[in-house]
Amino acid sequence: MSLPFDLVTPLLVAALGALWSERAGVLNIALEGQMLAGALAAVLTYHFSGNLELALLGAVLFGAVTGLVLAWGSLDLKADPFIAALGLNLLLPALAGWVSFSLFGNLGVIRLGTAAPSWFGVPVFFLAALVLTAATQALLFHTPWGLRLRAAGTSAPLMASRGLGTKGLQRQALALSGALGALAGAFLALTLGAFVSGISAGKGWIALVALYLGMRRPWTVASACLVLAWTEQASNLLQGFRFLPPGLVLGLPSLVTVVVFVATSAAQKRFSPETAKRPLRGRTRR
């Protein structure tokens, strides 16, 4: 089976976004909305500038801003990070629809007619995603900053005892996470050459699955993304079969992802006694 580059790339970049936030202890579940917003930001920037690099930059900057908004809500206003992120997830598609409607008169499709660049037949965006994976690995595990960021996620009291705050690091992680989520959306839209409403189609959530499936380390997360991309490719191939109902085919990626996710959770529960002994983790009441 060939490598499904175009399916892996956005998933991997978004999963890296999830990884940064999770490692800093503030899992970002607004990636779905940030991907959509990033897709629109990139398409709009490209539409007005005609410059691909500028389009990517526009998405990254806008994504970082959405990450900072989430950081403001969850770190400064002390809102529940999950609920605040759900709010952002509802806000961003609404804003995207509004912007698209006021500029182009429709809620849906903006066509660009670009061709994403490739290098010896490999999409440059895919290579960029690999570079980002390597950079994440290097920054998170081989720099003092990365160590502090991870410590902010696991041992805030230790940080405090060393006179280090966690808030700034978590804010940086959320900004980075938002930037990566938006970049993932930009890759998606620029590869497609268009913005379509609902373009993120659940990929921001599947990226969270990839994060846990990949046991929260960059290269294993990348492998998990490849597995998930293959399952998506397989379900896309099924669309060719006329006898299958289209609803089944559309629902299949989410369904397969659930199965993979449950299998991983089961395996992790079984093979790491530490997790197995832990009582069911609740989320609310921080």
Added chain:
Amino acid sequence: MTNGTGTLAALGVAVLLAVALLVVLGPNPLGALRAFFWGPVSSGLAWGNLINEALLLTLTGLGAALAFGAGSFNLGGEGQTYTGGLASLAAALVLPVAWGPGGILVALGAGAAAGMVLGGLSGWLKVRFDADEMITTFLLSASAVPLVDAVMTGPGLGAAQSMLIQSRPAPEAFWLPGLLAPSNLHVGVLVALPLVVVFGILVNHTPWGYRLRLMGRNRDFARYAGISTGLYALVPLGLSGALNGLAGALGVLGTQHALVQGFSAGWGWNGIAVALIARTNPWSVLPAALLLAFLDQASRTVVLQGQFPFQLSALFQAAILFFITARFVVPRFLRPRSAS
């Protein structure tokens, strides 16, 4: 998980945002404001739609409140309401018309059961495999919606000819009697009122409810106290799904009389907002639902009357969810997440 300042701030921001947008972007600010604040209560028809939506949101809000109260996230409300609608329609088409009101009860039960299966499945996956319910509820719901869309127009259910994407209508014997015609209101949604009382007593005044709330506050302590944490993770998610499914079934048998594509869109997310405004207390769910239904109907009115170009509802939901758990007074140190 919420406090008074956050609730007030969230609602204040939502309403201010609406007023600001109506004034700045509306072609006629005064007309837009009038339509917004007066529209939802200006006629019997408007009242009917408002009450209908408020009671439906009471059901989905009760469901979300039960799950949140027990510390579980049910993000699958959209799929659960939709699937509940499908199950009730299928039951109504299969059951003999002679059953009359009994058939209605069975069809509503089928809707609730379908939602319960979908929500309970996530609870079971959590207990059995430690699979995070926040992710499984969302993904199961996301895969259910296109499936329901496909079944709706497929063999057996599809309508012969219709302008909308919808199923065949349910037999007229199984339609719930309407109130305040031609509004969407019908007798079925009134079931939300006794359910508020049942869950209000259950959650606030029984040992079962105490254990449930303990689960939501501190799972380690709940486990230490000998509470079956598995059961209390599973049951609230199942009940939450059942209430969502019932809402979907009521929408089909009471208002649409058929399964119409996207008829319940937004009910699940709005239910979450309602539960948070109510601070997961069942008694507060009804006023919270009324408030959110008002905002939703108001934003529909301004669009229908041509006072505003697009729906504000999503902005309300977003603003409310973003600010509702915020603390505006005493900032505390952000606690580290427990190991994981």
